[in-house]
Amino acid sequence: MPEDYLSLVHVTDNNGLLVYSDELSGFIELELTGSERWPFRMLYLVNLRDRKLDEWQVPPAIIGMLEEYLEALINVRNVARQRRASIDGKFDYSDLPDEATLYARVQEIEEKMSSNRAIIPGATIF
Structure with missing residues (x-):
């Protein structure tokens, strides 16, 4: 998971189609059907509250x-x-x-x- 990760919004493939995904124990589980196109893109909410402002933009x-x-x-x-x-x-x-x-x-x-x-x-x- 990215360091600034707060919560999963969704995952899409290279065509912008939804890839079914769930967050389980700090991992993202993908339910692949075989029609997805790589690479995948994960959209997530950023945890701004816990960022170190001198190291993060x-x-x-x-x-x-x-x-x-x-x-x-x-x-x-x-x-x-x-x-x-x-x-x-x-x-x-x-x-x-x-x-x-x-x-x-x-x-x-x-x-x-x-x-x-x-x-x-x-x-x-x-």
Whole structure:
């Protein structure tokens, strides 16, 4: 199993057809019918939580979503700080987004990430 393996999604052959497979005791058992074409491709969920970040790279497919999420989280505190400084300095702060809008953006991104978790590419079954 790959070091970053979390759970099996499915296995396909060179034609993209589903190869019946089960995970048993740390191994992938394939049920071959004889019509499969090599090589096989295994799609699996990655265990991000236990990765050593100094030795592992974040998959390019999720960088944009993480970047957007971190920016939204940082904006919540930065805008609050800017608002306090503007109030203390008696400057206009009406152009700053309100706290509810910023938190709504964070929740929107979290919901988007959660819904993306449920999207698993389908396999062709004949």
